[in-house]
Amino acid sequence: MPQLRFTVPFANNFHSVSNLGGTFPRFFILKFVDAFTVATCQPPTTSPKLDTLKGDLITQPFSCVVEAEKHRCIDGGGSCNISQDGMLENLASQTVPLANVF
Numbered sequence: 795m796p797q798l799r800f801t802v803p804f805a806n807n808f809h810s811v812s813n814l815g816g817t818f819p820r821f822f823i824l825k826f827v828d829a830f831t832v833a834t835c836q837p838p839t840t841s842p843k844l845d846t847l848k849g850d851l852i853t854q855p856f857s858c859v860v861e862a863e864k865h866r867c868i869d870g871g872g873s874c875n876i877s878q879d880g881m882l883e884n885l886a887s888q889t890v891p892l893a894n895v896f
Contacts, residue, residue: 832857832876832877832878835855835875837872838852848870849869850870852870858872
């Protein structure tokens with residue numbers, strides 16, 4: 795039974811460290827996705843009713859990649875059009891170096 799006394803704490807510590815690898819880089823991965831994403835807020839083509847707006851009326855296009863800007867766009871009567879989703883580029887940038895290793 796001496797092997798069991800070593801294995802259980804080792805396994806618990808290993809799983810704890812392993813879980814950090816899954817949760818820690820999430821912030822950085824999502825930042826990279828935002829960096830590769832292209833989204834533009836388009837002003838409304840017809841003037842909306844002022845009582846339906848939740849924010850200032852959008853009159854010029856701007857980037858709406860970040861969640862706060864997306865809400866500002868929609869609340870101002872605009873529409874946020876995503877022309878390039880950064881998830882695919884982010885996935886490719888991580889997969890190609892790994893493919894070279896193996």
